[in-house]
Amino acid sequence: MFRNTRRHAALLLAAAAAAGAGSLHDHGDSAASVTVSASTPLRQLLSTATTGLLFSNPHFAPWQGGFPVLNSFVSASVPPTDLSSQGSGGNSDDSRCCPGCLGRNSIAKAAAAVGPAVVNISSMHESHGWVLGKSIGSGTIIDPDGTILTCAHVVADFQSTRAVHKGKVSVSLQDGREFEGVVLNADRHSDIAVVKIKSKTPLPAAKLGSSCELRPGDWVVALGCPHSLQNTVTSGIVSCVDRKSSDLGLGGIRREYLQTDCAINQGNSGGPLVNLDGEIVGVNVMKVMAADGLSFAVPIDSVVKIVEHFKKNGRVIRPWLGVKMLDLNPVVIEQLKERSSSFPDVRNGVLVPMVTPGSPAERAGFAPGDVVVEFDGKPIQSIKEIIDIMGDKVGVPIEVHVKRANNVPVTLTVIPEEADASR
Template sequence: MMYFLRNFSNKTRLIRAVALATAGSGVVGFTSSSDYNTSVSVSIPSLRDSLQLPWRTMKENILHSAAFTYANHSLYGASPLFFSRPDPAPDANISSGADIGDSPKRSCNCLGRDSIANAATKVAPAVVHLSVPQGFHGITLGRSVGSGTIINEDGTILTCAHGLVNFQGLRSSSKEKIEVTLQDGRSFEGTVVNVDVHADVAILKIKSKIPLPTAKLGSSSNIRPGDWVLAMGCPLTLQNTVTAGIVSCVDRKSSELGLGGMHREYLQTDCAINEGNSGGPLVNVDGEVVGINIMKVLGADGLNFAVPIDSVSKIIEHFKKNGRVVRPWLGLKMLDLNSIIVENLKERNASFPDVGRGVLVPMVFPGSPADRAGFLPGDVVVEFGGRPVGSIKEIVEIMGDKIGNPFKAVVKRKNNVTETLTVIPEEVNPDM
């Protein structure tokens, strides 16, 4: 210490050294008068201001083989604690290249210490616990549990379908009553209004003499991989449970998950969900519902899936308009193309058409509308309904719910032969 003071006998040099040493962790100020009586003040921000949003993570140890599940079997491990430290919000008065008074206030889209809690608070009162009777031929053998979200003050509840169809059947309405419990402890009898098995979406209804709390439906089209989301619901009958994570993928296709049937897309997240979370809301940091949690992968950590709310909104409109979801069927198996896939296909077969994008047809179902229209395996659809297309999703959106309407399809075949076909979609069999 004495060596240090001897080397800094000049008080001005000492002040500068102290300033440099503390510049990274606080604010240094000093005053000096003519008689060299100098004072130094150091201000260091508190640890509480630096560590924002302490976040717990839970490692799930699953002892089962990898498979998609709606009723999960999970074991819990330790819960290590780590800290997330987002950049602090800049001073609202800071400006660049202009006077303070002339610059608009700058905002920081950082995740604050209250962001998760605020989002959960907005939605939580509308999240409900469902107890569903299970059995056959009118005999109740037990009850399953699930979650849902009140989306209208009249008691309309959004949930998943797979917890209802076992006793309800695919088409007839259930005579059984579903027990619906709100966060505040009130219980109601709910009835099934609509079910769409293909998308795993269902609508329930309860009656209340007073307006019920509701959650706002957001949009899933603006979600990006890495965005923070919350999974809310009643896992293992534990009501008012909130977990959080990020969006891992915004358009995970059902074919990638090994799920047969119609083409579907899911939001993939790493939020912790378990049995009872099914049907509960996936929520963004603005407190808006952006999906319905429906399934997870056994034997893997953080592989969970939700139906995007934009798809759900369209299904709800179908329910209101037709009482069911009307889906056109062409009878094609299709695959989205991109430049890399096209290059690979051309390496295998030099006669593959020169296309930059489009939808490949690997298979045509015999006797289907596409078969009657003249589609062949190996066709690449580049236009549909008068619009260029590069994905199955675009073709589905163009068809909408137009059953029996003719659509022009431009296809490219080997050696760059172009054909224009006319296909008339039929309605998907509801029991398929």
């Protein structure tokens, strides 16, 4: 019983020290006793928790500002250490065991690296000769020439089928400068837009990172500038990469989001999502109202491709095949083989469960149950590979190799059409 009593006491004291609520002092006398000093709330907690457990034992004295502990008792846990130099205000050590680890100042440094490039975007309209502005979102300068990334819904009206750009917006920087911005492009399906401002001097610009290597659990920081000169900073982790649609049939639109638990409000829309190196890995687009702390961002790798489309074509061109697709893996393949022994013998590929009537895929001869194993001369393992190969190829014939039931190989030629944005 006495051993159990000492063990319970050790656990309580170790917890107090680990929580930073107290400090350990070695008196250095012959008894080599150690005293744990605690704040009043913790002292009350320990007193309550140990009543009848420790103080009922004659080997322990009542609490009198400190708790005498036998040396053998302490040696079983953590040796006494001088913690006087490790106070919360004096520790500037930001060492990290590896680049992806979180240090004491990691989030603050990441926010500081990109903060000057985060801007507030307001709509502009005149009333009785006065130019009025309404704060509607955030953006990030990605080039010293004044190129800004933001959300399409911040700078364009998508209430109608056709997007109507708001034309000009007011852009406020963290240093107090204000500029008139021009909306260059906006894509409603990805919710990404590009705004341009002009300055006589180079502007602060954020560095673009990469989102392809982000994993669930990686730390990210969401920034915004919802109230003119005041930045907001929230941190969290990547929950998952959420591919919202693998449907290349109805409109050919495939949305891909980074799902995070960063707190994002409406004014943060268009602001950057950055990694611990202060690099942009996404653009904040929305939060889920019914789920506190659940937010989404467009991966920066997708954003870069959208911007390239803007520069090359003036809009995002999305080839349309007219098929639904499903990534295959050994587990899914085994399940499908159990359901039908005629399912083709493949190790990987992309399954076509549905073909849209009247689509390019139907005209090419695609049929439900086809497994795409080669697309435009390249072996295929995922839908993403097909998307990347198609790029903006519209009206260009593409040779596709598929396998059908009982391992029947078929070669098809499909000519993608441009997706109708109104579908």
